[in-house]
Amino acid sequence: MTDRLDGNAIAGTLQAVFGTEMTTATGVCGHCGDRNRLGALAVYLAGPGTVARCPGCDTVLLVLVEVRGVTCVDALGFADLNPAA
Amino acid sequence: MVTRGFHGRRSAEADPSRVPPGQYVTRDFPVLSAGPTPRRLAADWTFTIRGAVDEPVVWSFYELRALPATSITTDIHCVTKWSKLDTHWRGVSLDTLLADIDTSADYALAFSDGGYTTNLPLADLTGGQAMIAYEYEGEPLTAEHGGPARLLVPHLYFWKSAKWVRGIELRDDDHPGFWENYGYHNYGDPWKEQRYAGD
Numbered sequence: 521m522t523d524r525l526d527g528n529a530i531a532g533t534l535q536a537v538f539g540t541e542m543t544t545a546t547g548v549c550g551h552c553g554d555r556n557r558l559g560a561l562a563v564y565l566a567g568p569g570t571v572a573r574c575p576g577c578d579t580v581l582l583v584l585v586e587v588r589g590v591t592c593v594d595a596l597g598f599a600d601l602n603p604a605a
Numbered sequence: 606m607v608t609r610g611f612h613g614r615r616s617a618e619a620d621p622s623r624v625p626p627g628q629y630v631t632r633d634f635p636v637l638s639a640g641p642t643p644r645r646l647a648a649d650w651t652f653t654i655r656g657a658v659d660e661p662v663v664w665s666f667y668e669l670r671a672l673p674a675t676s677i678t679t680d681i682h683c684v685t686k687w688s689k690l691d692t693h694w695r696g697v698s699l700d701t702l703l704a705d706i707d708t709s710a711d712y713a714l715a716f717s718d719g720g721y722t723t724n725l726p727l728a729d730l731t732g733g734q735a736m737i738a739y740e741y742e743g744e745p746l747t748a749e750h751g752g753p754a755r756l757l758v759p760h761l762y763f764w765k766s767a768k769w770v771r772g773i774e775l776r777d778d779d780h781p782g783f784w785e786n787y788g789y790h791n792y793g794d795p796w797k798e799q800r801y802a803g804d
Contacts, residue, residue: 523638564639568684568764568784571639578641580720587788587801594787 527561530570533584534558537593544604550597551579558582619690623680625795628688635687636749639783643718643769647753652737653772654702657710664702666739666753672697675736679759681766682795694757696738699730699773710775714782715756718769723782724791725758725765727775734760737770762793762800 527534527543534542543559554576561572561581569585574597581597595601619630647666655661664672676695682688713727729735738757739746746752751768758765764784785791790799798804 523636524641562641566635567637567639568789569639569787573640578719580640583787585784585787585789592788 523564523566525563525565527557527559527563527572529563529565530572530584531559533570533591537584537591538603540603542603546602546604547581547595547598548600549574549577549579549581550599552577553599619688623690624688625682626798627800628682628686628795631687631689634689634692634750635683635685637683637685637763638768639721640719642748644748645718645753645769650753651771652702652754654706654775655772656714656774656776657708658706658775662702662706669697669737669754670739672701675701677736677757677759679757681759681763684762684764684789684793684795684800688795692759693742694736694738695740695743696736696754696757698733699735699737700733702737703731706775708775710777712776712779714774714776714780715765715767715770716772716774717767718771721767721769721783723756723765723767724780724785725761726779726792729758729761730773734758760794762790762795764789765793 531543545558548555554574562575564571569583572582574581579597583594585592650666651663653661653663674695675698678691678693680690681692710727713730714722714724716722735758737754739754756767756770788802790801790804793799
C-alpha cells in the first residue's frame with residue numbers, strides 16, 4: 521500500500537503558488553544534491569498538508585499547507601530551485 | 606492502493622455528542638502519511654525516553670510487550686475531518702513508561718522513524734490519556750497504521766498520535782513538531798476545533 525504520487529499531482533497547486541508552470545522546474549536537494557524536475561518529486565497528499573520529497577533520499581523538499589484558504593509554502597529543503605528556461 | 610476518496614457516513618448517523626465540530630464519521634481507517642512507510646521489524650524497534658532525564662531509558666519491543674498492557678476502546682479524530690468511533694487498541698500506558706522517570710519537563714516531543722515529530726504537553730501523556738499501541742482491532746498494528754508501535758493520544762487530533770514512534774524527548778521548552786511548525790495548532794483539541802494556529 522502506498523500513497524506516493526509524483527510532482528505532476530500538484531502541478532496546479534504549484535502553478536497557483538509560483539505563478540508559472542513548475543513541474544519542469546529543476547530543484548537541487550539540499551541533503552543529497554540530487555537534481556530533479558519538480559514533476560519527478562515523491563509527493564504525499566494524504567495528510568494534513570502536502571509533502572514533496574527527494575526521490576533519491578526522501579528528504580522533505582517542499583511542504584504546502586492550506587490554512588484558512590491561504591497556501592503556505594516551505595521550500596527550504598532545496599539547495600537550489602530554478603524555473604524551467 | 607488509493608486511500609483518498611474513502612466512503613464515509615455522515616455525522617447524522619452517529620451520536621452527535623461523540624462527533625466534534627466539523628468532523629464526519631467514517632467506518633474505514635484512512636492512511637495518512639507525510640512520507641514513505643517505514644518497514645521496521647519489531648526485533649529492530651526500540652522506544653526511548655530521553656531529554657530532561659538523568660539517563661535515557663530504552664525498551665525493546667519485547668520488553669515493551671512484557672510490561673502490563675492496557676486495552677481501550679476510543680474514538681479518534683483526524684484534522685482532515687474524519688472521525689472513527691469505537692476503535693480498539695492495546696498497548697502500554699505512558700503512565701507505566703514514565704512511572705520511574707524523574708523529570709522537570711513540562712513538554713514532550715514524540716519522534717518517529719522517517720523523521721516525523723509532534724509536540725504536546727507532558728500532562729497530556731499521563732493520567733491514562735496516552736499509550737504506546739501495538740495492536741489495533743485485536744491484530745498487530747500494521748506498518749501502514751504506524752506499526753510495530755505508535756503513540757496513541759486520542760483526545761487530541763490524530764496527527765499527535767505519531768505513527769512509527771521511536772521515543773519521546775522530554776523538554777523544559779515547547780518545541781513545535783512537523784505539522785505544528787507548518788501552521789497546525791500547537792495543542793489540537795478536536796472539541797475546540799483547534800486545527801490551525803490561532804484557532
